[in-house]
Amino acid sequence: MRGVPKPSQELLRSISDEHVLRALMAHRRLTRAELAVVTGLSKPTVGESVRRLEEVGLVADTGERTPGGRGKGRVGSFYSLGDVGVALVVTIAHDGVTASCVDAYGDSVSRVHSPIGGPAEVASVLPIAAVEAVAGQHVRLAVVSAADPVDRHTGRLVQLPDSPFLVGALDPVEVLRPFLSGPVIVDNDVNWAAQAEQASTGVSDFAYLYLGEGLGCAIVSDGEVRRGHSGLAGEISHLITVGPSGAAVPFIEVFGALGLRQPESTAIDVARLLESPDLDVVARAIGGVVTALVTLADPEVVVVGGTWGSAVLDAITAACDRLPRHVVVAAASVSSPSFAGAQAHALEQLRNALIEASRQR
Amino acid sequence: MRGVPKPSQELLRSISDEHVLRALMAHRRLTRAELAVVTGLSKPTVGESVRRLEEVGLVADTGERTPGGRGKGRVGSFYSLGDVGVALVVTIAHDGVTASCVDAYGDSVSRVHSPIGGPAEVASVLPIAAVEAVAGQHVRLAVVSAADPVDRHTGRLVQLPDSPFLVGALDPVEVLRPFLSGPVIVDNDVNWAAQAEQASTGVSDFAYLYLGEGLGCAIVSDGEVRRGHSGLAGEISHLITVGPSGAAVPFIEVFGALGLRQPESTAIDVARLLESPDLDVVARAIGGVVTALVTLADPEVVVVGGTWGSAVLDAITAACDRLPRHVVVAAASVSSPSFAGAQAHALEQLRNALIEASRQR
DNA sequence: CGCTTGTAGGCAAGACCTCTAACTAGAATG
């Protein structure tokens, strides 16, 4: 039984405030009369709510006045959110760090990209990029996308046996905590990409198969990314599939057996892979992975993304057509999906934090 | 953004009523004074709510009075839920149909079991068992557990290629609709079993591996059973795993290759399996299935149930200890898990339906 | 210039809901 709130006048008031705040988030600036129409509340109720929210600084009179094309009538005052803080969005990939701030309207108010030469530089570059993106603004929370598995409970990046470790050991929570007043939310880039795809397509049950230097997968069930107990759901390197000779081997070893891994590393050599004569073998192995996805997660569609995912889409589709349970395979449709997904989540959390703040005082 | 209700006095009232109803569901009978303590509401508020609910028949004066050991003081009246209807719980397995009614307190008020000889008899036995269990009561909804895959949208039982079809083609929604005034909720028995296990252990991320005449699996993520797009998540017969000779083969074919399937059927011959010298091969194949579970769903624990699941638990544990990603394997702890899970869901839905009814009038 | 029209915002009254505090009802106790 989920906790039902106690009935009280205060509850009603906070619901009114939430309606007003969400309307301003969606429409940027509105007069009280417009707020009444948009929220469905009465004018006096809106008036009271605006007065309260203005008092605690969540809403501010913009100074703008209505007449200016709207014709006749008394001038109205436009209200918008006050100086209310932003959310920090960070993506960490093996080739660089991006930091960006998003405000409660969903606008990027800054964006900094810092290329890096290798994993070792992340720890030093990250705070610098963050400072620059933040630029003195009040940051309420941060959302981080990293190209490695993330421990769900600690937010730390973890290395799994025999898996490429692109970003390297890092504790983003610790690094970013000084810059903000709220939580740091860390997750794998593939999970964020899937979340962006979910928002874009509206499909509630699908799998996102990421094929790049690393191999990953995200599973969306009932409209949400499912991370599993430790946050390692979708780390498919060790999934058993069909190897070159038909033997049962871990997925990642298919690439080893075909000589498609980078020297001195566990990462995949994408350039060589794309010219390889063994693409059909790779596709058959991917077919085994898709079989696992279909049997265990039953997605409506398997979305394929990553640096070489779309290049081999036809081969994958052909391999999947031979499977006993049919499934639709499609290419990913969102660009910069990890960033988009992380930013969307940051926006949602920022908005929730503001609603929460309106309840406190 | 989930729909936030509009603020109104009526909303407060309905929340008060919900508190009173839930308190009575949990405690069976309470005086108004006790209701005030349990709900945290004031005495007058409780008094009003009881009056309203009594008027629409959801609450009734039991006639019982307090004094009887409680000492001095004015006698109080005990209130309880009125004649409020029940939920029908049905399990359909290859060897019989069980029908049972549960009331809003969670008590089974009737239970009927009808053995059957084969799948063909289900259609005729089901309505008879339902009539007997219902016995004229007002049934608000039904929850059905079936030992075959269930289409999530239609509630119909479906046959997957090369999978045993224990119960056979059936549309429980159509069969049961005449007996009740609300929805019929159908799902696979393994999913219900996992739900019972979830309620019993409180673990939010785990997998339930069912090993019986049929093979099945349920995945619980973030505290809920995840069914996938069509409801076929966990139908693992075709999952690729390690076969007898080390080749990559579908899980179900391991049993075929070892001669452990029943003649003229796709079901597993459990008696022969338990005496088989190839249990290590079976365990290794199950290890491949567990690997898929771990990589895709990242469960905290893999719970093993079914008619032969616990018998081979040690072999499974040994096979899983050799996997690169470690996972805890445990035996299922709930008895009659499918029934328990279905009944728990029926109870929850029945209670919600009553709260809903209190809002209508 | 003054009147009409139309919009923004505020005020007043009324309907409800919940709460506290005080009061009534009624049974056991000594």
Place this chain on the structure above:
DNA sequence: CATTCTAGTTAGAGGTCTTGCCTACAAGCG
């Protein structure tokens, strides 16, 4: 029979929402 204790009711205050009406104010028109 007075006391004590508990159940339930009544009265009044505080708070929120809504409807309906009023004031403020700018544009347009004769």
